Amino acid sequence: MFNTPKLFLVIIFMLVGVTSALYSNHLKFLPDINVSAGGGLRDTLNPEIVIEPDSFYVVIKPDTVLQFQMVIFNEGNDTLEFSIDNNAQFYNPVPALDRSVEGSTLTSDITSYIPGETIDYAFSLFNGSPDNEWLDTLVVHMPEGVSLNFSTNFTGGSLGPLVFDGNTGTAVTASWNDENGGGGNIVPGETAIALLNLSFDEALDDTLLIPYEISGDVFGSAPHVIYDTLILAPKNIWLITGPESGTVPPGGQLNIDLYFNSGGIPIGYYDRFFSVETNDTSNLIYDIPVTLIVFPYNLTHTLTIPEGWSGISTYVLPFFPEIEDIFDTLSNQIEVLRDQNNIFWPGQQINTIGEWNTYEGYIINASEQIQVNIPGIFEVSQTIFLQEGWHIMPVLTTQVSSTFVVFRDVEDLIDIVMEVAGDKVYWPSQNIYTLTQLHPGKAYYIRVTGDCSIHFPSPVE
Known part of the structure; x- marks a missing residue:
């Protein structure tokens, strides 16, 4: 047994040992801190990425584009930088402006294209006007790399065709018009169809936006024009994202639009993935698995x-x-x-x-x-x-x-x-x-x- 003087000395030595241990071995018992170049101490800064959902199960018809959404969260204390590796770019379509012939649309029977190929497209012009306004003009702006080789008139309107103006070439603006001046040829509820022959440059690999304008005869209630955009996706790109890259502040989140494209993909079952590259040191590359099922529904x-x-x-x-x-x-x-x-x-x-x-x-x-x-x-x-x-x-x-x-x-x-x-x-x-x-x-x-x-x-x- 220790006597009182010896016990006092033992306690002193124990206290000295514990204190020395706390201030040695690189401060290992203290909270995690960094020593800056100037000798000061600061908190560690690092983004922390969380993605929801972190996988996708997509059932899609052939030659179809389906939209999904993914959310990127930053649960760290520094700005998150990211980019999505999918070898494609996506541009948001031009939104319809306030003035429109409500409900009227221009659609295509094919929603994809093949770089370097020439393809016939059937464009359908529908009059959805709620107040008996007749359609008399369609204007289409072909983007760079797309050539309009020829077109038929838009036929199917009960009052006559919209006649092609004959403009052909690359990145051309073409129009189809009511040439008889009778106040429009496509009445509400009718659909007129034209065949367009388009060629695509071999260097194209992005989603193509084809802006168009549909005009009425101005006899109905205003507004009388609709501005919108046709989207054609390349057949060799199965995924398009928007945006492809960006930043997320600490505690913030960002919604990512995902467009899955089955153009050119045979009917079947596919396991694929795309990657999100980040500056999160614990998740420099974040792989997102995708189960893609292509089949005709009925x-x-x-x-x-x-x-x-x-x-x-x-x-x-x-x-x-x-x-x-x-x-x-x-x-x-x-x-x-x-x-x-x-x-x-x-x-x-x-x-x-x-x-x-x-x-x-x-x-x-x-x-x-x-x-x-x-x-x-x-x-x-x-x-x-x-x-x-x-x-x-x-x-x-x-x-x-x-x-x-x-x-x-x-x-x-x-x-x-x-x-x-x-x-x-x-x-x-x-x-x-x-x-x-x-x-x-x-x-x-x-x-x-x-x-x-x-x-x-x-x-x-």
């Missing part, structure tokens, strides 16, 4: 089923998946339908299948040839997973596919693939390849010697 797969036994499948997810709904009016022509484990037997009122499974094939026996229309959405995953053994394999693509392509990566695991009601086989171990194609709508027997996945080619319309 897709109907028509199955032609022959008399007798055959194998069937579909590449759509049915809107009405119940087996009894799919074959509602055809049950009298169906002897039996079965999958690997279940059966649909209308004559005996037996249905253990329940709902159609797109990832499975089916064996059917029909008393006569029938057609079945299956409306739904495209099955975006063209991959099926098989365990060792026998299966009834569907075909998850809209196009006829080569067996050598589909089975290329798993041939070592395939024992045999064969038609349900035919004599063609794909039999690698015996070097027999009479089955060379897989057809949409059909199903095939397959036996695999181990667990594997089979991926079908991306579909086409």
